Amino acid sequence: MKDVAQAAGVSLGTVSKVMNGIPVGEKYRVKVEAAAKELNYQINQYARGLKTNQTFAVALILPGINHPFFSEIAQHVCQALTRRGYRMLLYLTGSSPEVEQSCVQMVRQNMVDGIIGLTYNRDLQLTDDMPFVSIDRHFSSGVPCVSSDNYGGGRLAAEKLLELGCRKVAYFRNGTTQPGEADKRGVGFEQECRSRDADFEVIWLNDEEYPMEEFRNIIIDRVNRGTFDFDGIFCSTDRLAVFVKRVLTELGIRVPEDVQIIGFDGTRRFGEDAYVCSTIVQPVATMAETCVDLLFSKDLSRTPALVCLPVEYAYGGTTKE
């Protein structure tokens, strides 16, 4: 910047004003811009941030981006931030509470303007001077949470299965015991079944005790004992749905002819091809956009504590029609 000032024959202050779009004499502006281009000058955002306390960077904290749902979140958050002239720092935690906490710590050293986090740590220490928006996990008011309408999605899944002719349906879920918004999927499903007076069952596997593969044993066991009498299954995630479909197919049970399956997430093959199964689609793009909006909203404490975005059903080959 000093060089630019010298080359343009003006002072630092003038260059600064030009770079920030502050009105300045026309001829000065032209000279400065020419000099800046000539020297290929790039503003140093960190030095600037040192003064302004604005770094135009946001941290995204995720368990990982291996899983398509997470990578889609990251993709859309990154794009939404870029559109606003912000950059994204990515932190991966592997779902470890300790790592999650250390990320929040590290982030503070890095002077970001805010954090968007999908975390599991029950008592994550947030600092009140750093805007934080949570995905799928409700903290407290002052920390807005963005999630899809899990309850509505559960109801929708039941509704679809029953309308597609299922007589006895089931809800399969695995995952942590950590309470989260996703729990509401099951609640909505049960509710809808009850209100329709439909026959249903819930099978819940705790990931910490049983791996997803345990579902195979359960299914085989029930088939052998003749108690596998479902013709419709709602799985808590697409991943589980695809797994269950696989197991059933191996057992000679046809999907969707004998058993229809609906998953949750809206996972597509390679991120953009067909849905991997019939599913309740989370509005990931809107969720990401909403997170960014909330993060930048003037007064985080007067913001809705929970934003619930609408889901929709999508056919993906594991249901009839």
Add this chain to the structure above:
Amino acid sequence: MKDVAQAAGVSLGTVSKVMNGIPVGEKYRVKVEAAAKELNYQINQYARGLKTNQTFAVALILPGINHPFFSEIAQHVCQALTRRGYRMLLYLTGSSPEVEQSCVQMVRQNMVDGIIGLTYNRDLQLTDDMPFVSIDRHFSSGVPCVSSDNYGGGRLAAEKLLELGCRKVAYFRNGTTQPGEADKRGVGFEQECRSRDADFEVIWLNDEEYPMEEFRNIIIDRVNRGTFDFDGIFCSTDRLAVFVKRVLTELGIRVPEDVQIIGFDGTRRFGEDAYVCSTIVQPVATMAETCVDLLFSKDLSRTPALVCLPVEYAYGGTTKE
């Protein structure tokens, strides 16, 4: 930091030394550390970077992270960087040459210590003061390129298909006309077929002219005219392989009984479950690790211009055995 110094009754310089592990009187160290903890003091990395010209941040430039191959790259690069105490800034380009260039520009404003990029822009302007490591695209010496052994992978695919009993094999590929390391997949495949004196054909669809779906027409056309005489297909990507499998299945052609298919990448369902097809697996973790290693190697100009990492074959249901 000023507060810490005051609280500990020492000068700024002393606090700085403590924070940087520079030897200092025992009693002073203890006092400073206590004060720092008390005040929950966090070093400001940007102010530090202003002085040291080291920000402990690296930029990763990718087309997107929607596609499993890209998201896996991002995941491993991020982990490798974290392990070294670095943070990762993610930039998504959508494969647009202009956006790619503007990313490089923006990155310069952000004082990162280096860039890892998977780009398509033929004449991307790099600055020689910023270490750059390229993935899958060779620029020039001074800019190391990391890729998997595409040539060897092509040969391996041909070898596998032929050993598994195929009589006439084909190479299907789509994608840009932009030359890149991935082109060598086809070269290796042809080479191996020739050296084994095997019957083979190459069908290449340029993405800019035809979408992947165009392969459906080609296949249907050949089936109708009775010229679909392959019993083994090597596809340039897993995505294409899965698509081709789908088309064949719709046509009543059985995979792998009638036609065996091998893809390229090593894509797994949900990032960690089974392979989506039989495939040549790219060593993504090693690639990411290598990128980071190279980026931090003392003298980038004296580094190998191209690092080629070994691939391996993995069974994924679309081949026999």
Add this chain to the structure above:
DNA sequence: TTGTAAGCGTTATCAC
């Protein structure tokens, strides 16, 4: 309207 200078939080170079 432009130039000057103080200061953002840190490190590094000195005398002490």
Add this chain to the structure above:
DNA sequence: GTGATAACGCTTACAA
């Protein structure tokens, strides 16, 4: 070994 003090590159009153 410790404590002032001058940078680092930028913004922003304030003075010219």
